[in-house]
Amino acid sequence: MDAQEEEIDNSLKKKTAKGLFFGGFSNVLQQFIGFLFGIILNRYFISEEDQGKIAVILIFPLIASAFQESGFVVGLINKKNVGNKDYNAVFWCSLMISTVLYILLFIAAPYIAHFYNNPDLVSLYRFHFLSLWFGSFSIAHNAYLFKNLMVIERSKIMLAALILSNIIGLIFAYQGFAYWSLAIQTVVYTFISSSLFFYYSKFRPSINIDFSPLKDIYKFSSKILVTNIFVHINNNIYSAVLGRFYSEKIIGNLNQASKWNNMGQSVITNMINNVIQPVLNQIQDDQDRHIRVFRKILNFTAFVAFILLFGLATVADDFIRITLTEKWIKTATYLRILCIGGAFATINNVFSNLILTKGKSNIYMFNVISFGLFQFLILIFCKNWGIEPSMLIISGLNILWMFLWTAIIRNYITYSFRNLLNDVVSYVFIAGIACFAAYFVSKEIDNVYVRFGTCVLTSGILYIILNKIFKPEILTEIINFAQGALVKK
Template sequence: MSLKQQALSGAVWSYSQQFGTQLINFAVTIVLARALLPEEFGLIGMIAIFMGIGLTLFDGGMTSSLIRSDKLDDTDYSTVFIFNLLVSLGVYIIIFVFAPFIADFYRQPVLTDVTRIYTLSFVFAAFGSVQNTILTKTMNFKRQALLTIPALLISCLIALIFAYKGFGVWSLVAMTLSNTFVLSIILWFASSWKPSFSFSKEKFRKHFNYGYKLTLSSILDIIFTNIYQIVIGRFFNASVVGFYTRANQLMMMPVGNVSTALNKVAFPLFAEIQNDEERLRNAYKRMMLMVLFVINPIVVLMLVLAEPLTTFLFTDKWLPMVPIFKIICLSGLLYPLHLYNLLILQVKGRSDLYLQLEIFKKILLSVILFISFYYGLHGLLWGQLIFSIFALFINTYFAGNMIGYSTKRQLLDMIPLFLLAGLMGVIVYILDNYWLNNLADSLRLIMNSFCGVLVYLGLSYLFKLDSLLEIKNIIQKK
C-alpha cells in the first residue's frame, strides 16, 4: 500500500473512530445534561486541569518521540511504558495529597473525593498508552477504532445508570473512570506487544530529550487552556463553570473531532516526508484547507443558531451559556490552524522552539487575562479570542518559515473559506430571524442548516474552490 493510500485509509478509520466515539459520547452527554445540573458539570470543569496535566506528563512527548522515531525495538517501548507508569503513579499521589487544598480553593468540599477518584483515570490510561501509540505509529486506525468503541459503550452505560440512580456528579466521574479502565484492559489483551520491563537509560535519554520539551509545552498549554475555568470557578461559581465547559465542549464537538482525527493521520504522514520540503508543504496546505472547508460552515451555523441549538439539546436551563458559546465559536474557527502549524514544529524535531513559543505565548496570555478580567466574564472571553489571533500569527510565522509557506500565503489561502462561511452565516441569520423564528427549535435547526449547506456548497462550486474538488475526488475514488 502506497503512503497516499495508507494515509487515506488511515484518515477514513481515524474519522470513523473519532466521530463514532464522539457521537456516542455526545448523545450520552445530552442525556446527562438534561438529568444533571450545570454546577455538577462545573465541578468536573474545575479539576479538568489536573486530569490534563496527569495525562500529558506520561503520554505527551515520550509517545510522540516513539511515533516519529525510526528503528525502534522492544526496549524503546518498554522503557517508555515503565516511565509512563511510574510518572502516572507519582502524579496521582501528589494530587491525592493536595485534593483538600483544591477543594478549599474553589470552596467546594465535595471536590476532595471527586478529585481523588476522578484522577485515577490517568493511572489506568498509563497501562495502555504504549499499545495505543503502536497502533497510531503503524496507522492501524481500523483496529484502534474497533477497540475504542466497546470501552466507550460500557462507560456510557455505567454513567447513565449512575445518573438514573441520582448520583449527580459521580455519573460523570464514573464515565471517565470506567472508560480508561476498560480501554486499557482491552488494549493490553488485544495488543501483540507486551512490556518486557527492560529499562534502557540510553533509550530513555533519546526519547526524553525530544519529548520533555513537548511535555512542558503541553503542560503550559493545558494550564492556560484551563486558566479560564480556574478563574471563573474561583471568582464566579460552579454554574458559570458548567456553562463555560459545556459551551467549549459543544464547540469542540466538530472542531476538535475533525482536527484531532486528521492529526492522528497527519503526524505519522508528515513524519514520513519531513525531509522533502515541497511534499510536506503541499500535504500541509491541502490538509489544512480541507479541514477549514469542513469546519468553518459547521461552526458558523452553530454560532448563528446557538439559541435553538442549546434549548433543543440541553433544555432551557442551559440558555445562559448561549452568549458564552457564541464567543467561543469565534475562537474555535482558529483552532485547526494552531494545531497544524505546531504539528510542523514537532515533525521537524524543533521541540526546543515549540517550548520557547509556548512560554512566550503564555506570558502574552497572562497579560491579556489580567487586563480582560476587569471587564467581567465576557471580557475574559473576548480576551481569549484576541489572544488566539495573536497566537495564530506567531505560529504561522515560525512553522511557515520551516516549509516555505509564509503567514501571508497561508492567510491568502484561508481567507476565501472564512468569507464564504461568513456569507453563509449572514444568509442563515436573516432566514432564521425573519422567516423561521416562530418554528419549533428542531425545525429551525433542520431548515436553517439545510439552507446553509446548500448555500455554502453552491458558492463553493460557483467559485471552484480546490477543497471542494479534492473532497469530491476522494469520495468518487472510494
C-alpha cells in the same frame, strides 16, 4: 518517478486517505455518541452546579497526565527506528511516574477542595484522579498504534470505551449519584480504553527493564512534556482560573459551552492528528511533496472547520434550547464566542504539527507556553469586566496566533502570507457569508426546530455552492480522498 517510487507514493496516499476517512468517520461517530449521552445527562440528571464541581478540577489530572506521558508518544513517532526495547522503557517509566503523581494528588486533594471552597468533595477528587493511573498503562501501546498508522484499531478502542463508559455513567446518574456519575464515567473510560490499547497492540511489556532508550527519546519529548502541560492548561483555563471567582452555576455553563465547542474541534483535530505527523515524517526528504501534502491537509482542515464551528456559533441559541432546554441558555452565549476562536485553533493545530515534523519541539513549546500565559493574563486582568469580554479577547488571540505561526513556518518551508489567504482566509469569508445569509433566511421562523433545521441546511447548501464557484478544487480533492479510502488494495 520510477515504478517503485510510484508504488510507495500510491501506498502512502491510500494510508493517508484511509486515515482521514476512517479517523474522520470515527470522530464524528464518537462526538455524536457523546452528544446523545450528554443531552440525556444534562437535560434530566445533571445541574449547572454539578458540572461546576467537576469542571474546576479537570486541569489537575490533565497536567499530571502530561508528566505521566512525558511527550513519549510524540517522541516515539518522530524517532526513525523504534523497537520493543523503546516501548518497554516508555511503559515502565510512565507507570512509575503516574503512581507517584497519583499519591501526590491524593495527598493534595483536601487543599484543592479548600481552594475551590468545596471541602466536602475530597473523596470525589481522589476517586476522579484514579483516571490518571489507569491511563498510564496505555501510553506505550497507544504510541505503537499511532506510529503504525493503525487508525481503525484506535477508532474501535475510542468508540467502545466511549459507549460503555457513558452507559455506566448514565446508570449511576439515574440512580441519583449526580456529579459522582461524571467522575465514574471518566475513570471507567480510561480503564476500558487502556485495556483495549493493550489488546490491539502487538507490543507486550517485559520485566527486563532498561531505561537507556529514553535518553534519545527524551531529547525531543522533554519539550513536548512542558508543552503538553500548557496545552492542558490552555484548554481548561476558564474553569481553573474563573472557578475561584465565579459561582458553580456560571462555571457549569461555561464548561458546558467549552465541551460542545471541543466536540466540534475534536471532529477535525483528531481526524487530522491521526495522520499528519506520520505522513509528513515519511516524506520529510522530498520538500516539494512535503509542502504540497501539508497545504492539502491545511485546506481540508479550513474547509471543514470554519463551516462547522461558524455554523454552530450561528445556531447556538436554538441548539442549546433543543438539546439542553432553556435552563442552560446562558451556555449559548459562551458557546458562540468559543466557536469563533475554536475554528482558528484548528488551523493553529495543523501548523504546530508541521513544526514538530521539522524537529522543532522548542518552537512548538514556546508558542504554546506564550499563548497560555497571554490567556492567563487576560483572564486575571479582565475578570472585573466579566467573562464574555475576556473570551472575546482570547478568541482574537487565536486569530492573531494563526499569523504568527505563518511567520514562523516560513523559515522552514516555502510558505507565504498569500498562501495563507488562499488556504485558510478564503474559507473564513465563504463560511461567514454562508452562515450570515442562513441566519437572515431563518431568523423570522417561529418554530425553533424548523428555524434550526432551515439555518443548518441553508448554510450547508450555500457553502457548497460558494466553494463550487470560488474554490472547486477542494471538492474534487475530497471526492478523490473518499474514493482512495474506500478502494481496497
